[in-house]
Amino acid sequence: MSFNTALSGIRAANTDLQVTGNNIANASTVGFKSSRAEFGDVYTSTLLGGGSNTAGSGVTIQNIRQQFTQGNLKFTQNELDLSVNGEGFFVVEKNGERLYTRAGTFGLDKDGYIVNGTGSLLQGFAADADGNVSGVLGDLRVDVSSQAPRQTTGVNASFNLDANETVLETTGQRFATNGTGVNEAQTGAKTATTTVLNLGAIATPITFSGTNTTAFTISRTDPITLATDDVDLVLNSGSASSPAALANLINSANFDSANPVNVEAFADPVTGQIGFRDLATGVASTVAVTIDAANSDANALTTAINGVSTAAGTPHPTAHTAGIPEVTNNYGSHTLVIRGPNGTDVTYISEYGASADETASELNSLAGVSATASTEATLLASTFSNNGSFRINGVNLTSTGLPDMTALRDEINALSSSTLFGISASIDDAGNLLVESATGRDLEFTFDTAGGNAEIQGSQGIPQVVNDAVNGVKIGGEVTITLQEGYSIVSSEPTVPVFGGSLFGSTNVPNFFTDIPINAFNPIDQKTFNHATNTVVYDSLGNSHVMRQYFVKEPYDPADPTTSPNHWTMYVQIDGQNVGDPDPTLPSPQNTQPTMASFNIHFTPDGNIDPFRTDAMLISNWTPIGEDGQPLGGLGPLNVLQGGTIPVAEPPASSNFQIDLSGSTQFGSVFAVEELDQNGYATGRLAGLDISNTGIVFARFTNGEAQVLGQVALANFSSVEGLKPVGDTMWAQTFETGEAIIGAPGSAQLGNITAGAVEESNVDLSEQLVNLIIAQRNYQANAKTIETANATTQTIINLR
16 A cells, blocks of 8 residues: 555656646746646545544645746837736637637738747737727738828818918009000101201312301201201301311301200212201101301302202202101100109109000009000911011011911911010911010011011001011000009190100090909919918829918908908919819810819907808819829819719719818917828838737838727636646637637736737746755655565565
8 A cells, every 4th residue: 555655656746847847948938837736635435434544545636737927028129029918818820729828929921910930820800991990800910012002082280370460462453555556557667767958069178267158057847846946057267178077067066056956967978968967867857057148158068058048048848858767656655643652643754656565664663563565466367478588576587478377477486585585476266477575575577678568457557568678567565554552543644745646545434444453362472472381192093292272361341341350261282283173154265274272261359260151171173193294194083063072982083182170270479380181191011010008000101101900809718727738838718717708908807918028938947946856855755655665565575
């Protein structure tokens, strides 16, 4: 009997050694839970029971108990190394069997599933495309392929608009030159000539003295004012050895006098003839030379002057040639008196024949005034014939105009940035050539030689024809004048006397002045908007685009019920293009083109946005384009007339998106972007993973997005000691454990997840080494029992 008792002790000690050795062997195994051997004594008994002094029969193994105490955390650099801080087990699936483990050494397999070292799949709750975690347990997977792009369907932003900003836009008045001479074709000489009076050949030398005196009068009559200027001259000294010297003596006497006449004497170097000419070229003045017979002696000069004079002193009809002016636009001089906001008047007088661009330039130099000019002329195709010498503003054009005006149009447009700067051409519906000067220069049409023909029509008057080398046709342009707010015209009248066509008609006619916004919003002019900001949005192909929002403070007039305080307008462009719905009231093709998208923003007196008066903001006419200005092929717009509405459908069927400015304010501080978010993104590649302490798995992508992929699940049991170890630091559920309670980390009695760390073995190596010594001692002691029992038995056997 003692042999059996000792054998049971040896077996128990051996089991204790096995358990202790296993603990020691797994001291570095991640997630390992140590065990201990539990023993019970054995007593024999009969049917009638045993006595109170029954000897024991040895020892038996009652249980090998798992110790599920928390192990220390060891931090790693791997985000998929997980540990449970508290109660619970990771749930894994291997070959269809659900197992449980505390070893969180996970990674990704080739398909993106999260697995441990044995290939077991980590279980969790998957998330949908919007990041909503379901309650359905399944394999956790990280999609390692590129993340598909998402189109922007909503932009949430809040701004502070500075309440101290001023209203930039004002209202001015605009009017244009509307007189009878504006844009009327004029014909005349292409080169100006001079008024000349010829005395004929005069024999020289001539010596003037007190006994050889010539007294005469030179007079000039202006063709516009009809006023006559004259000067009385006396030559009684000096000598003229040639006709040129004689002309010099006459000019010296004229220009040295107190009141000289604007006429000079000249000598023809070939014929030797002496004449008088007006110093003003192109003026059809009257020049006369009259002899003072009573105070003159007989000489060659006296005789010549007598030849062109009569006793009455009027010019001889055949001896005088009036000057011919160069063809002009025939614009008469005009006076404008402009009154400023402080009541000061400024007078502007245009010159006779000044071109529209010259007049506009002079007006632009005045305070409160801006002006532009343009000139248009129509070259009639039916009568045009080019002999190769046709010119516009002195530039030779060789196109014939046959079979149509296309070649001439292209020739002009090719020179519009060089010799014909600012001048362009187009063909109207009748096939005529429309020539336009964007700067307002006069347009002049001439030929170098006879044989060509050009008929030019202005917006007023009758067509004029040029078909020789002498004459030309000229058309002047229109000047459009804008007066800033507070400026007005108090007087508009031609300069007296009237000469040439008038620039302005009456300023009292209806609609002569038009109210015009000054400093109106212009996205390329920073002086026309108070604030601006950029936001990146995405099309359906994942291409990024820049949406720019402009904020303009609107005026408020308490006397005008159409205005309101705290009112702003937000304008929107994407990639510099308009994205507002077309205006069907405009003529074709403008009625199909995008307009500037604009939205009204209203604030309450306390500075918060007024949601009831602020417009709903839907961008419904955006066609995504590339850097070359061509459509990229993504989803196009669905404007309001076609059914575009808020909210934008998901998944989107158009490029439409909504802007929400909830939370925006108008306080007395600088403009600030308080919040900005939009729900689109470009294509992205997986950049990393983050796992929260509640087990939420975030995937980070190169496009800056973070997407919820799912949530790690944990399981717990009513009796964890009933778990069956199946190797590889995993356990299986048994009847004794009860049903697994599976949930999210941090819920109920489940612990939290620590990412980037693993739970070390909970084996206390020092304790196990002590246990090893104790088990060895027990083993040796039981062996001694057998040895003693054997000696006793030998004693009995040896009895004789």
